[in-house]
Each structure stands twice: as structure tokens, then as C-alpha cells.
Amino acid sequence: DEILVASRSQNKLEIYGGVQNAVSTNATSLSLALASASEFTNAREVAVAGDKIVVTQDQSPSNANTNKLLVYQRSGSSLSLRNAYTVNFKTWGIAMEGTTLYAVADLTGDLLVFENFFNLPSGSIMPTKRVTIAGLVRTHGIAYAKSDDRMVLTDVGAAASDSDGGLIVINNFSSVINATPNGGTIALTNQVRVYGPLSTLGNPVDVAYDAVSQRIYVAERANMGGRLLTFALPTTTADTAPAAARLEPGISSVYVHRK
Known part of the structure; x- marks a missing residue:
């Protein structure tokens, strides 16, 4: 009963709770339940696999023109950065299926596949x-x-x-x-x-x-x-x-x- 948002204003992964009740009562806002530290800028997309959340960071002057995939670990009431990967393509949409990450390369017509994604060590990575x-x-x-x-x-x-x-x-x-x-x-x-x-x-x-x-x-x-x-x-x-x-x-x- 939560919505996960990669905030481009706060530069944080934010989790809002009480979604079903908000919908049923026609509420105009959601309550922030949990947030990560500020560890990315210019976020584009999130994907979830179990207790792991992936965020895409698109290059911009605010991040020294660095494209990244960041993996957060959800544990109870905490969100911690587990891995940070730099990639050589402009990020946008991603989708998780098991341990395989699918990503699009913005400004191109390309699709990328990362197998065993969560087993990759932090740093620069290349797609399978x-x-x-x-x-x-x-x-x-x-x-x-x-x-x-x-x-x-x-x-x-x-x-x-x-x-x-x-x-x-x-x-x-x-x-x-x-x-x-x-x-x-x-x-x-x-x-x-x-x-x-x-x-x-x-x-x-x-x-x-x-x-x-x-x-x-x-x-x-x-x-x-x-x-x-x-x-x-x-x-x-x-x-x-x-x-x-x-x-x-x-x-x-x-x-x-x-x-």
C-alpha cells in the first residue's frame, strides 16, 4: 500500500503510504513514510524487485554529466544505497524481471539487457x-x-x-x-x-x-x-x-x- 517516487526536486527516493485509503476518501495528498538520503540528481525512473529499488540518473550539469543506475535496499523503516553503477548511455526507462534489468538508451533506438544485475559490483558496468x-x-x-x-x-x-x-x-x-x-x-x-x-x-x-x-x-x-x-x-x-x-x-x- 505504498507509492515509490524518485523525486527530482528533493533528489531522494521517497515512499508514500496509505494509498488505498487516500484513493477511497478522495484525498488530495499522501503522507511521506520514508525517504533515502540525497544521492542522485535528475532521476528518470524507478523499478522494484523484492526489497530492492533501482533508480535511473540521467546526465546533467548537476551530476557532472554522469549516467547512473542506483540500487537501494529496503529494510524495515530504512532505505540504504546498496550499489551505484555508472553506464555509458543516457538513462530513461527501466524494467526488472527477476534479476534481469532491461533499460532503454535515450537518444537512440536501443534496448539493453543486464543479466544477474544485482550481483554486479559497484562501478562502471556494461550490458550483457x-x-x-x-x-x-x-x-x-x-x-x-x-x-x-x-x-x-x-x-x-x-x-x-x-x-x-x-x-x-x-x-x-x-x-x-x-x-x-x-x-x-x-x-x-x-x-x-x-x-x-x-x-x-x-x-x-x-x-x-x-x-x-x-x-x-x-x-x-x-x-x-x-x-x-x-x-x-x-x-x-x-x-x-x-x-x-x-x-x-x-x-x-x-x-x-x-x-
Whole structure:
């Protein structure tokens, strides 16, 4: 019953409690239950695996232009920095599956895989595998569901455009990524793509996927000032309109939790 936030104003990992009660009572704020020390700046994303929480730090003058992955250990009422990794790509979205970390490389169309991630010693690290997603201009959002072995990625295209974004779905992801060598490319034939004016995707900066309802939720940052878009799982490549759209100015992240 908690929400984890990587705060870009406080430069801390923050945990807020009492979420269900806040929702049921239509509360306008949440209570801060726990926070880490200030050990990163310009955070982009968080991912959780058991009692471990991973935070991405994107390069900026505030951190000497250093891209990092930071691992925090949750133990009772404390959050402690367990590992800090420097990486040679601009960070944004990440997803954990067991001990494997999937990450996107901002400003590229690349996807990175770090196997046995939590066993890596602190310091500079390299991915187990880095592959290019054919036709993807600039990766940002990432979501993976083991239950149906499906990877969903977003493409923000040109940052200044509010109409050139897209969604990419890779079915049978484990087989596809295993068959793609390090430095290789995942071809268009292994993708189901949603692009075009009907999609209203411009800068889809984050994505969540519900494998039960087979719905994709997108934080669209640019189109109409920011909207939360809901898509039915696409089965063929097409320009598809969202099933639902909700104005949320400034939206930059989305997460789905199914009870």
C-alpha cells in the first residue's frame, strides 16, 4: 500500500503510504513514510524487485554529466544505497524481471539487457546485450510482462514534435531477444507498431501494460499538453486511435498495479 517516487526536486527516493485509503476518501495528498538520503540528481525512473529499488540518473550539469543506475535496499523503516553503477548511455526507462534489468538508451533506438544485475559490483558496468529496435527513433518508456512474454516500448521521435511518436509491441519477447545477437537488430517483422495521427502519440515518455486486460497505458507528454492514453493491445501494425484519453497536463510517468 505504498507509492515509490524518485523525486527530482528533493533528489531522494521517497515512499508514500496509505494509498488505498487516500484513493477511497478522495484525498488530495499522501503522507511521506520514508525517504533515502540525497544521492542522485535528475532521476528518470524507478523499478522494484523484492526489497530492492533501482533508480535511473540521467546526465546533467548537476551530476557532472554522469549516467547512473542506483540500487537501494529496503529494510524495515530504512532505505540504504546498496550499489551505484555508472553506464555509458543516457538513462530513461527501466524494467526488472527477476534479476534481469532491461533499460532503454535515450537518444537512440536501443534496448539493453543486464543479466544477474544485482550481483554486479559497484562501478562502471556494461550490458550483457545491447540491441537496436528497427524503426525506433528515440526510446523512452518500457514495460515487460512475463505472464505473456510481451515487451512494450515507446518512441518519442523528435522531442519538438507532438505528433511523431509511437508504440512498439514485441510478442514472444524471450525468443526474439535470445535470437538477436549482441549488437544486432530486432527487425520490423518482430514488431507490432502503432504510429500515426489517429494515435495522437507525440512524446509518449512512459508506458505501463496490464497483461490481464491487455491494455496499454501511455503517459503522452506533448500532445494537447499531456494526456493519459489507453490502448487495446494491437494485433497488427496500424495507425490506431486510443480507446480512452484523459487530459493530464505535465504527465511524465504511469504505473499499473492489479490487485
